Amino acid sequence: MAQPPGPYDFLPAVASFELRSDDIADGQMLSMPQVSGIFGAGGEDRSPHLTWSGAPEGTLSYAVTCFDPDAPTGSGFWHWVMYDIPASRTELAAAAGDVEGTGLRWGIKQLRNDAGMAGYLGAAPPPGHGPHRYIFAVHALSVATLPIDANASPAFCGFNMFGTTLGRALITPIYEQG
Known part of the structure; x- marks a missing residue:
């Protein structure tokens, strides 16, 4: 069976660059720290380590x-x-x-996720629903700041990134609950 499309398959192609992590890997099961505790899946809601290199020239x-x-x-x-x-x-x-926002230095901001909290919410797919893909993306942008505030939705953030995205790097682990 073919894999369903991802959210970036419908956007204009952009340059790729390297994304690595000490915590997650393509096609591998998420570890419990990246799984949700808030939603009762037994995890810790801890965002993974991410490091990237080779972003396109002009990235601000x-x-x-x-x-x-x-x-x-x-x-x-x-x-x-x-x-x-x-x-x-x-x-x-x-x-x-x-x-708590401990990673929000140097002007970095965080939006509310679809559960309504500002921060990383770990994986918690419905039991028996099968494997879910968790697409971690680093988007290289041609602007220093996005014209949004803390009340913006993630979709509105994506809309504001459209046309300013120079490159994108992805890691897609999976997770499922039995």
Whole structure:
């Protein structure tokens, strides 16, 4: 069976660059720290370590997102959005996306996820729903700041990134509950 499309398959093609993590890997099961505790899946809601390199020339800032296109919502589920990450920053420590905002330095901002909290919400697909993809993306942007505020939705952030995205790097682990 062919894999369903991801959220970036419908956008104009952009350059790719390298994204690595000490915590997650393409096609591998998420570890319990990246699984949700808030939603009762036994995890810790800890955002993974991410580091990237080779972004396109002209990058002035980055945004980092995590999206589950397999959520049974008809519109997917946004787990995490950080934006206005200065171009000089190319790494986020594990837990940088906590709800306390400890990773929000250097002008970095965080939006509310689809559960309504500002910060990373770990994986918690419905039991028996099968494997879900968690698409962690680093977006290289041609603007230093996005024209949005803390009340913006993740989709509106994506809309504002449209036309300013120079490149995108992805890691897509999976998770399922029995």
